[in-house]
Amino acid sequence: MSDHHKETFITKYIFAQDHKMIAKQFLITGMFMALVGMLMSAIFRVQLANPGEYSALYNLLPGGWINEEGALNPDKYLALVTMHGTILVFWVLTAGLSGTFANFLIPLQIGARDMASGFINMLSYWFFFMATVVLLSSIYVEGGPASGGWTIYPPLSALPQAIPGSGTGMTLWLLSITLFIVGSLLGSLNYIVTILNLRTKGMSMKRLPLTCWALFVTAILGVLSFPVLLSCGLLLLFDRSFGTSFYLSDIIMNGEALHFAGGSPILFEHLFWFLGHPEVYIILLPALGIVSEVIAVNSRKPIFGYKAMVGAILLIAFLSFIVWGHHMFMTGMNPFLGSVFTFTTLLIAIPSAVKVFNWLATLWRANIRFTPAMLFAIGTVSAFITGGLTGLILGDSALDINVHDTYFVVGHFHIVMGLSAIYGMFAGVYHWFPKMYGKMMNKTLGYIHFWTTFICAYGVFFPMHFLGLAGLPRRYYTNSSFPMFDGLSDINEIITFFALSGAIVQIIFIFNFVYSIFKGTKASTNPWKSNTLEWTTPIERIHGNWPGELPVVQRWAYDYSKPGMEEDYVPQTVPLKEGEEDH
Amino acid sequence: MINLLFALVALLTIAALVQLVRVNELLSEITNQDTNEVTDDDNHKNGILFLLIGGGFIAFVIWQMVAWDHFLLPSASSVHGAEIDALMKISMILILIMFFALTPLLFYFAYRYRGKEGRTAYFFAHNNKLEVAWTVIPTIVLTALIIYGLRTWDSVMNPDISDATVIEVYSKQFDWTARYSGLDNILGESDYKLVEGRNTLGVDVLDENSADDMVVKEVHLPVNKPVLLKFRSRDVIHSAFLPHFRVQMNCVPGLSTQFAFTPTKTTTQMKEEESDDFEYVLLCNKICGSAHFNMQMKFIVESEEDYNKWISSQKTLKNTLTLK
């Protein structure tokens, strides 16, 4: 393919075109943004536990965000909640998760030298970087950053008079998300084309590791859904900056009747959630793909039901396009439409359940090696069970009436995204760190990190279901305005305690990560004794991945503990023995 | 000062972690083992932890269900609300069964099959019977749940509103106002351009239906009588949330939405059942700006007699808004 060019510092580390370096760029940026988003949540959790009181953490905020008594301003509470959601959904769980692992794993697992276009790949990171700069700068502008929730419904997000963050901050949010989407699309193009064209000899789609399948389908989801957010945002931009009435009508603001007529905020919601729902599967599927891999390797058993797993990924992806209305049950939509969305939403439970059962069957009669990655993979399965089940309540339109936009929803989506997907990301980092950096991460610190995070995370998000069933709405600055919520302060304090503790224990991970890059013990080529192709490359990462010829694939990726074989793993490059059955 | 303390704690933690890792490395040098090789002992410890902490998680869940049960909303105070509560109960039982079956199973498997040197895993790649079973059974169960859910939804969304008292609920940053339609049970037309001075709801005073409308800041409802709430918004999207009645509906500027229900328990009854200071309340449930957390309006459900007394004492728009 492209022949090796001489690498300078700039072409190797800055405008890198090697997929492995780009992956690390995404990882580091994603981790940095995770810290920013986590810090924001620590701050607003403190407000929720001690409403209206001063906290030392507020010193981190720009001036003007707290009042004379030192309490956080209510509209800036909403700014924090908005930015937290935006950063975690897009920057960390989309770019940080897909960007890292798709870039790193796809060429390696399919036996390719690099992505189809290193140049486009490089662009995809730098658009992401620019988006990051723009978003972070919006924190410091007058009026503050966008404050209408990460879902930015107009008219709130369209009118600066409605909330200060809807001024410059919101404009920058739109600019930032445009850059982000372009970067994400450029990445997806590469992932799809590379998997379709650059698989090495013998790597049929049926032998593709599940991680690749998940990343492939995720990329397709992205290509089909992100552009709609772009069109949605474009119309919002026109309403905000040019005074059109796509989403706005019949509004009085600050005593003045505004000129907008004929528009509908519900149109925004439809367009937004048309991306919004596939987006959560763009977040989830790669994590589930990683988990399938980590579980198989560390169980020393094939993943149970490979075909069904692929089928489940495809079915989930397909269904994800026809469920968006379940975010809009309470908008006054035609009840029949609501019924349709309930039906399709509850259907998605079926492939999701199949995946859980397949993982359980993989663990059954396994010989489990508890690497930190494996701990997180099992954590993902637990969180997916917990969070997925509450989805059955929320997806049922009649039940949604009383839990929509309450803490019940907040609990649900944090458990499926904040636990499931993040654990999947951790599992991926721990598992592929030796390949990324040639060193091993410290396993004891990994164990401590998992168990403390596991405890704290469930401590934060499980209680939220009760807050929701008690009727407490989300995005509330405090629960102290309504006597009916007075008793809930105790629960809020418990949640904040676990949230702050959980935030602090992440130091263990950051430390382990950074320390191991420099001082970790040197890794062997295949420390986990895994079958997939990435472990056949030399530990000193080279441009072009394999020093000689590309590997040739002879079997599927899951021959672990296969009867009749010498070792409990058989790499994909090993030819079938005489009389051996192919899968 | 506090910042200094935080920084010190952070630095010391990092120093402690470095020492921990150094000790680990030295130990491995002495024992000639790779520090990061996962041993049978590691597997055993983590397996036990899955039982302990996993078990602890299950216990934590049960504890929450018991300790915080009294925080949950009381049983519904409306006709359709009772249907919703019944559906919720069945759905909750279903998901709790699944949760308490699958989660301990997961943790148990993690413990039971913890790795041991020399043991071989069982090569089990697929099993058609099993896979069909656990695809078909959930499908059947979910189909039943869907049908039940859709019937409840249909019942809730398409009630008989022929007899319902029409009341408008008007939302704005950051409060609620209600407008009763009066004896003719027809709300006068409104337009946002007509909002001026005391006409805070933009009612068209030239429309003859608006003469008997009454604008109030506290809603009274006669018990066991259907009511149709119609929602409007002045500025941004709000959401009218009446949790005790199981009522929620977005209030969208430029659109009109509605929700009909029949209250079944008076405020007095609730005061006896729950607590002395109980009140039905309307909250905003869609992010709408700084004071989103404090948009409230009281709802009072009373006997028909008390309601009639109250409504006859309210001033109509004919009297409060001057005709131009």
Next chain:
Amino acid sequence: MALTVENNAKKQLLWIGMAAIVMFFAGLTSAYIVRKPEGNWVEFSLPNYFIASTAIIVISSLLLFFVKGRLKENSSIFGLVFSVLILGVLFSFFQFKGWEQLVNQGIYLTGEGSNASGSFLYVLTLAHLVHLFGGLIALIYVTVKSRIEMYTIDNCLGLELTSIYWHFLAILWILLFFLLKFF
């Protein structure tokens, strides 16, 4: 054109990119289709300039079909490609004239007297034109390369990619035109 993996991959990159652009326009056109029946929709006739621009872009697209033939004969394709570029610029000019005609008719994007029907028209045509500018840039590049005779029948990836994209823009415009004219 050499059927290498690399060329195939580059073409697929373009196809998937175009799929993304289609989804972007799907969002906008869905919004249009949903909004129109809701009322408060001012009807007006589509400026004639848009009929002219439709014809222009169709002709420019057709011209591109002759490029391959000429390359096989080893004849110069500069004239053809340059003509497509000129037609592309002409198309853009006519779009602007179309907007001017709309303003004269009293159909505005925004402000006093504007309506959703007009706003949608401006946004849809503007979005298309912005994507077309990308095509013009590609055409300029290809025109220069064909002037210095860099393309052969075995080595014309850039030309192929530009052609595919240009045909896409033409089809997209035809679809938008029919939507705006007849729906």
